[in-house]
Amino acid sequence: MLDKLKKIWQVLNRPSVHYSLGFLTLGGFVAGVIFWGGFNTALEATNQEAFCIGCHEMENNVYQELQSTIHFTNRSGVRATCPDCHVPHNWTDKIARKMQASKEVWGKVFGTINTREKFESKRRELAEHEWARLKANDSLECRNCHNFTYMDFTRQSPRAAQMHSTSLASGEKTCIDCHKGIAHHLPDMAGVEGF
Amino acid sequence: MKTFKLVSAFSALAFSALMITSVTAASIPEDKIDTLRQVPIDVEPTPPAMQAVLNKDIKEVRNYPMQPPVIPHKIDGYQLDLKVNKCMACHARQRTGDSQAPMVSVTHYMDRDNNFLAELSPRRYFCTQCHVPQLDAKLLVENDFVDMDHLIKANTVQKKH
Numbered sequence: 502m503l504d505k506l507k508k509i510w511q512v513l514n515r516p517s518v519h520y521s522l523g524f525l526t527l528g529g530f531v532a533g534v535i536f537w538g539g540f541n542t543a544l545e546a547t548n549q550e551a552f553c554i555g556c557h558e559m560e561n562n563v564y565q566e567l568q569s570t571i572h573f574t575n576r577s578g579v580r581a582t583c584p585d586c587h588v589p590h591n592w593t594d595k596i597a598r599k600m601q602a603s604k605e606v607w608g609k610v611f612g613t614i615n616t617r618e619k620f621e622s623k624r625r626e627l628a629e630h631e632w633a634r635l636k637a638n639d640s641l642e643c644r645n646c647h648n649f650t651y652m653d654f655t656r657q658s659p660r661a662a663q664m665h666s667t668s669l670a671s672g673e674k675t676c677i678d679c680h681k682g683i684a685h686h687l688p689d690m691a692g693v694e695g696f
Numbered sequence: 697m698k699t700f701k702l703v704s705a706f707s708a709l710a711f712s713a714l715m716i717t718s719v720t721a722a723s724i725p726e727d728k729i730d731t732l733r734q735v736p737i738d739v740e741p742t743p744p745a746m747q748a749v750l751n752k753d754i755k756e757v758r759n760y761p762m763q764p765p766v767i768p769h770k771i772d773g774y775q776l777d778l779k780v781n782k783c784m785a786c787h788a789r790q791r792t793g794d795s796q797a798p799m800v801s802v803t804h805y806m807d808r809d810n811n812f813l814a815e816l817s818p819r820r821y822f823c824t825q826c827h828v829p830q831l832d833a834k835l836l837v838e839n840d841f842v843d844m845d846h847l848i849k850a851n852t853v854q855k856k857h
Contacts, residue, residue, distance in 0.1 A: 570773060659753040660769060663796070682775055682782075689779045695794075696785050 544599065550582040556609055559583070562620050566685045573684075586642045586684065587631070594638075625688035632677055640676035647676070747831040755798075756830065760844060764826035765798075771829055776822060783823045784816060 517525060546552060554560040564583075567573050572581040589595050607613075614620040614627075635642065649669065654662040668674040678695065681687060690696035735741045751770045758765060774782035786795035804820040805813050 658751045658769065682780070683773065687775050687780045687782075695791070696780065 544595075547599070548584040548588055548595075550584070553583040558609070558614050558620065562614075562617070563685050570684050581646070581684075585645070589638070589641060590645055624686075628681075628685075628688050632681065635677040636675060643676040643680070747833050750830045750832055759841065767827050767829040769829065771824075776824060781816070781821060781823070788816070 520528075554564045572586075574580070588598050612619075614623050649665075652665060654666050657665065664679065668678075669676075681690075681693075681695075749770045749772075750768060753769050756766050756768060771783075776782060784800070785791060786797040787800045789799050791797070792799045800816070800820075802812070804816055807813060807817050808819065
């Protein structure tokens with residue numbers, strides 16, 4: 502075993518005999534570009550709504566619920582798709598989330614939520630994961646579109662202006678503390694703060 | 697026979713096309729107020745434009761003392777089912793400190809034998825059975841309801857004479 506490793510190291514360590522330095526440098530660069538482009542293309546492909554609702558678990562439960570909300574259809578036609586809220590936009594955070602998502606692949610393979618009943622009994626747990634994530638990053642995915650700096654309180658309803666100009670402005674609360682269940686149905690909220 | 701079928705199919709088509717063009721659900725004559733559907737059953741009328749819900753957050757005066765207060769704000773997307781009562785996220789006793797919303801009346805915590813419960817009474821759980829948001833819409837039928845206060849006033853004036 503050790504001998505084998507040594508041999509491989511010797512091959513790697515020795516200067517190339519057959520290929521020129523130019524070929525190796527340029528070839529390496531081109532291969533790098535292709536690999537990197539392919540990687541990002543694949544990553545982006547998994548960041549499409551069509552990919553998310555490719556599984557019936559997502560299409561039949563959460564996607565159906567989304568369709569009646571303002572994040573799906575509204576007067577101006579601007580809409581949020583699954584990854585807009587559920588995948589961080591920043592590259593490093595996105596990669597971290599994608600690695601976490603391997604758990605979701607596990608869930609898909611072993612059918613953790615493959616029936617409506619199973620999904621309903623897991624709804625609270627799944628929702629709590631998302632609340633915890635958004636609480637921890639100060640509702641980053643909300644704020645990607647809803648920028649506090651540009652909120653015009655005079656155009657909000659008195660109730661909304663009251664809450665946003667106090668609790669939200671002081672940083673005491675973040676979006677998800679009040680706006681739970683805006684895009685999907687809520688689970689049984691017994692014991693959740695604020696309900 | 698074949699031609700007859702064709703002719704009847706054509707006339708039915710022409711008739712329905714005529715109906716569609718003549719249908720406007722906006723104004724309803726008073727003698728037809730008892731039925732909401734003003735068009736034949738096989739015709740889909742263009743629905744009237746949706747009215748905006750009043751969202752002023754200012755209490756409306758109750759028309760009589762026992763009237764369930766109307767909701768002075770939008771309740772779009774507020775979940776109200778066996779799992780969650782979104783209304784109570786502001787109007788429950790424990791929540792009014794944060795929300796500054798009026799607390800639901802104590803009667804909502806009472807069962808029908810007048811025992812006070814810790815939680816909202818199941819018979820009062822579904823808020824929108826009695827409480828509804830308001831539209832700034834024209835009245836479909838004139839309302840000749842007279843407030844109790846006006847009746848009392850009229851009565852005392854009559855007695856004086």
